[in-house]
Amino acid sequence: MADQKVISRQTGVEDTQYKWGFEFDIESEVAPKGLNEGTVRFISAKKKEPDWLLKWRLKAFEHWVDQGDDASPKWAKLNFEDIDFQDIIYYAAPKSSDDAPKSLDDVDPEILEAFDKLGIPLHEQEKLSGVAIDAVLDSVSVATTYQDMLKEAGVIFCPISEAVQKYPDLVQKYLGSVVPYSDNFYATLNSAVFSDGSFCYVPPGVRCPIELMTYFRINEADSGQFERTLIIADEGSYVSYLEGCTAPMRKSHQLHAAVVELVALKDAEIKYSTLQNWYPGDKNGEGGVYNFVTKRGAARGENSKISWTQVETGSAITWKYPSVILQGDNSVGEFYSVALVNNYQQADTGTKMIHIGKNTKSTIIAKGISAGKAQSTYRGQVSILPGADNARNFTQCDSLLIGDECGAHTVPYIEVRNPTAKMGHEATTSKVNDDQLFYLQQRGIDLEESNYMIINGFCRGIFKELPFEFAMEASQLLRVSLEGTVG
Amino acid sequence: MQETSLILNKYEEDFDSISSNNPKWSSDLRNKAMDTFREIGFPVRRKGNEKWKYTNARPIASVEYSSAKFEKIDSDDIKLIAPWHESWINLLFVNGHYQETFSDNLSTNIQISNMASDDLAVNLTSNVGGIMDYSDDGFAALNTAFMSDGPIITVPEGENSGIVINLIFYNQGLSDTVNYPRVLITTGGNSTVNVIENYVGGSGDQTFTNSVSEIYVGEDATVNHYRLMNETDDTYDVGYGRVRIDTNGTFNSRSFFRGCGIGRYDLNVSIEGENASCDLQGLYFTNGAQHMDNFINIDHVRPNCQSNLFYKGILAGRSRAVFGGTVLVRKEAQKTDSIQSDKNLILSPHAEVDSKPALFIYADDVKCAHGATAGNIDADTVFYMRSRGIDLEAASRLIIYGFAGEIIDTVEIPELRSYLAESFLNSLPSHRFEF
Numbered sequence: 001m002a003d004q005k006v007i008s009r010q011t012g013v014e015d016t017q018y019k020w021g022f023e024f025d026i027e028s029e030v031a032p033k034g035l036n037e038g039t040v041r042f043i044s045a046k047k048k049e050p051d052w053l054l055k056w057r058l059k060a061f062e063h064w065v066d067q068g069d070d071a072s073p074k075w076a077k078l079n080f081e082d083i084d085f086q087d088i089i090y091y092a093a094p095k096s097s098d099d100a101p102k103s104l105d106d107v108d109p110e111i112l113e114a115f116d117k118l119g120i121p122l123h124e125q126e127k128l129s130g131v132a133i134d135a136v137l138d139s140v141s142v143a144t145t146y147q148d149m150l151k152e153a154g155v156i157f158c159p160i161s162e163a164v165q166k167y168p169d170l171v172q173k174y175l176g177s178v179v180p181y182s183d184n185f186y187a188t189l190n191s192a193v194f195s196d197g198s199f200c201y202v203p204p205g206v207r208c209p210i211e212l213m214t215y216f217r218i219n220e221a222d223s224g225q226f227e228r229t230l231i232i233a234d235e236g237s238y239v240s241y242l243e244g245c246t247a248p249m250r251k252s253h254q255l256h257a258a259v260v261e262l263v264a265l266k267d268a269e270i271k272y273s274t275l276q277n278w279y280p281g282d283k284n285g286e287g288g289v290y291n292f293v294t295k296r297g298a299a300r301g302e303n304s305k306i307s308w309t310q311v312e313t314g315s316a317i318t319w320k321y322p323s324v325i326l327q328g329d330n331s332v333g334e335f336y337s338v339a340l341v342n343n344y345q346q347a348d349t350g351t352k353m354i355h356i357g358k359n360t361k362s363t364i365i366a367k368g369i370s371a372g373k374a375q376s377t378y379r380g381q382v383s384i385l386p387g388a389d390n391a392r393n394f395t396q397c398d399s400l401l402i403g404d405e406c407g408a409h410t411v412p413y414i415e416v417r418n419p420t421a422k423m424g425h426e427a428t429t430s431k432v433n434d435d436q437l438f439y440l441q442q443r444g445i446d447l448e449e450s451n452y453m454i455i456n457g458f459c460r461g462i463f464k465e466l467p468f469e470f471a472m473e474a475s476q477l478l479r480v481s482l483e484g485t486v487g
Numbered sequence: 488m489q490e491t492s493l494i495l496n497k498y499e500e501d502f503d504s505i506s507s508n509n510p511k512w513s514s515d516l517r518n519k520a521m522d523t524f525r526e527i528g529f530p531v532r533r534k535g536n537e538k539w540k541y542t543n544a545r546p547i548a549s550v551e552y553s554s555a556k557f558e559k560i561d562s563d564d565i566k567l568i569a570p571w572h573e574s575w576i577n578l579l580f581v582n583g584h585y586q587e588t589f590s591d592n593l594s595t596n597i598q599i600s601n602m603a604s605d606d607l608a609v610n611l612t613s614n615v616g617g618i619m620d621y622s623d624d625g626f627a628a629l630n631t632a633f634m635s636d637g638p639i640i641t642v643p644e645g646e647n648s649g650i651v652i653n654l655i656f657y658n659q660g661l662s663d664t665v666n667y668p669r670v671l672i673t674t675g676g677n678s679t680v681n682v683i684e685n686y687v688g689g690s691g692d693q694t695f696t697n698s699v700s701e702i703y704v705g706e707d708a709t710v711n712h713y714r715l716m717n718e719t720d721d722t723y724d725v726g727y728g729r730v731r732i733d734t735n736g737t738f739n740s741r742s743f744f745r746g747c748g749i750g751r752y753d754l755n756v757s758i759e760g761e762n763a764s765c766d767l768q769g770l771y772f773t774n775g776a777q778h779m780d781n782f783i784n785i786d787h788v789r790p791n792c793q794s795n796l797f798y799k800g801i802l803a804g805r806s807r808a809v810f811g812g813t814v815l816v817r818k819e820a821q822k823t824d825s826i827q828s829d830k831n832l833i834l835s836p837h838a839e840v841d842s843k844p845a846l847f848i849y850a851d852d853v854k855c856a857h858g859a860t861a862g863n864i865d866a867d868t869v870f871y872m873r874s875r876g877i878d879l880e881a882a883s884r885l886i887i888y889g890f891a892g893e894i895i896d897t898v899e900i901p902e903l904r905s906y907l908a909e910s911f912l913n914s915l916p917s918h919r920f921e922f
Contacts (some may be wrong), residue, residue: 386836408848
């Protein structure tokens with residue numbers, strides 16, 4: 001990995017630290033602005049969806065309309081103007097994808113070039129240490145690599161719209177089983193209008209031979225992105241899944257409301273890593289992506305394990321709580337997070353660990369870094385229900401403040417209803433240690449580099465949970481995001 | 488909803504009937520508070536009501552109470568159920584009304600006046616309602632509208648005799664009644680005062696104690712404040728402590744919960760002077776179907792201050808305990824040093840603890856930490872003790888006592904400390920713990 005262009009790549013965009021802010025000139029087919037029943041039917045028809053799915057979408061839409069805009073969650077420590085849901089494009093697709101490419105050779109070269117520019121090589125010959133990539137541009141998946149190798153292993157990895165056609169039973173069985181359509185305001189919206197996303201099914205006893213990756217990109221102006229990801233690890237299987245995202249720089253805010261559902265059956269393990277780098281807005285807080293995401297995993301079977309790792313550096317606003325429902329006995333849930341906010345960014349992020357089965361274990365390590373005028377909040381819930389004998393939880397959240405105009409907040413909710421549970425929560429907040437900075441500087445390392453080294457060390461525990469290439473990338477991303485925070 | 492409006496009518500009637508007897512100085516304050524109460528009502532909303540997330544106020548709010556009337560009682564009975572000592576200034580309030588002081592005539596420089604008097608100096612009355620902000624709190628507004636007798640404790644500059652003022656608020660337990668204890672403590676520069684607030688009594692169906700204490704800690708002054716809740720399970724208790732600390736001031740609070748049906752102590756400490764500190768510790772022991780909610784806010788306004796928030800809970804039976812601690816460090820409050828911790832020992836499979844230790848930090852040069860734990864008695868420790876010949880029950884009691892002792896031992900008034908230790912030991916559940 002000498003080459004640092006997995007996701008980031010210098011693009012020559014001037015006057016900005018955000019290196020992914022260009023837009024591609026790709027012709028798109030878009031739905032008219034606004035949301036009504038017609039929009040939902042339009043999306044469903046575009047995808048040639050079966051009747052049951054359309055009905056499900058409509059049920060979600062009806063629920064969303066019934067509860068009204070007031071039902072959007074207000075409890076998070078976030079300030080933003082109300083979103084006009086009628087001012088969003090709910091479906092945008094690159095035109096060429098209408099005649100579905102059969103192989104990479106059929107993919108529009110413009111799209112391939114676009115992803116190449118982002119540092120996501122979709123050509124299989126440009127092997128990227130064996131990562132199978134599903135690339136999603138605006139509302140549709142444009143390419144999925146390494147199909148042959150996956151086929152051989154029996155792993156299904158394809159756009160969810162394709163899965164609906166090819167594996168309707170699997171999709172129908174699991175879609176909405178972890179995040180029901182009525183779960184929360186944004187999840188309901190997503191259920192009604194979700195466009196595409198990845199679907200993955202790992203059959204019993206299979207260890208997925210390569211890392212799976214989805215790369216999300218919002219391109220079209222004024223469009224929202226509503227992807228839906230569903231991953232199922234059948235008994236005794238293992239899969240590691242990565243997700244990355246970027247968006248062009250725009251003056252207006254863009255909405256991203258995704259839903260991710262994970263299901264781990266008996267003895268299965270899912271490792272889900274995210275490098276979230278949506279456009280964070282400019283120095284004055286103008287523009288940027290609203291990232292309102294519902295991510296939840298169900299550790300359904302005995303001895304199953306779900307692990308979330310996230311590095312959040314982008315988005316104007318992040319509202320995201322990847323959770324694990326520990327249903328199976330001896331199941332394990334993990335959450336590792338680095339959230340870095342700068343300028344006017346706001347992040348309210350954390351996790352939920354719901355212990356239901358016996359001997360369930362969860363670990364939460366969250367690191368928050370605030371700089372500029374940004375506000376970051378860790379909000380996490382650990383619930384130990386009456387049946388969860390011998391449940392264990394350990395939570396640690398540390399916050400680092402850079403500068404005196406930012407804020408770092410910690411709001412844990414701990415609910416224990418079983419006396420055999422053992423849970424511990426600890427949190428600290430401080431600034432970068434002056435003594436450490438002094439030591440590094442007197443060894444000839446400049447202030448900015450010293451700062452970066454200390455913060456990188458602060459995050460190291462999380463980065464090591466990421467797959468190797470991603471860890472390098474995360475480190476780089478951290479450096480870029482920290483630029484200009486000292487001095 | 489109709490039911491609720493009926494009940495609100497009852498408060499209106501009562502308000503009209505008491506207004507003629509109230510001291511003139513308080514009528515503006517009461518009218519304003521009543522207006523607020525009319526506007527906001529009780530905090531019974533279940534959705535999006537973060538301050539009352541784990542406690543449902545509806546059972547308390549849906550009873551039609553009448554204001555409790557004074558009835559003289561034998562003070563010897565009280566001496567059996569509340570801590571007291573000859574060397575303390577003991578003041579007894581029955582159903583929110585002052586009865587007597589049972590101490591030898593102690594000479595002190597501390598001035599204690601009754602709020603219900605008409606002829607109070609303006610410098611005494613002007614502070615009533617000055618710290619308690621009831622604008623978004625129906626219960627506190629109600630107390631302000633209905634308060635009757637209550638001590639105004641004024642500690643003069645330099646007063647350091649170490650005297651203990653023991654306030655006993657006895658609720659006689661007349662069915663469907665509410666009483667409104669109210670306390671104001673102001674301290675002059677470089678003074679020290681020890682105050683114990685006892686909330687005892689109850690029985691009868693559904694009685695409600697709704698109290699507010701306002702405490703002003705002056706420059707270089709120290710207030711040691713003890714609060715004991717020991718009411719019967721038919722009692723609801725919603726109490727407020729509102730504290731402001733000036734430069735170099737120190738506020739120490741020890742709060743002990745032993746009983747009442749649904750209880751809540753909402754303590755808010757605002758550190759408004761530099762180099763000031765507060766140390767808030769508490770012990771809650773819930774049993775049966777009791778519900779106790781400790782809702783504590785520390786607001787660091789000025790730099791170079793310290794706060795320590797340390798609560799411990801023991802939960803038995805089907806009880807439920809809630810700990811909501813919030814430390815806010817404002818932008819100006821650099822060099823803040825703050826620790827927050829909540830530790831729970833759960834003895835029963837039917838008990839529940841909900842803990843929310845939150846930090847909101849807007850200053851960068853600070854040291855803030857918080858922690859929370861929950862678990863049951865450590866089996867290894869019990870095994871060790873049993874291997875030394877201590878039986879299971881004694882071993883369990885010893886461990887629980889050791890857990891609670893960490894808070895009880897910090898009580899600096901010896902008579903109160905031994906009272907608490909003894910009454911705590913006696914109240915421990917006697918059943919054998921299962922391992």
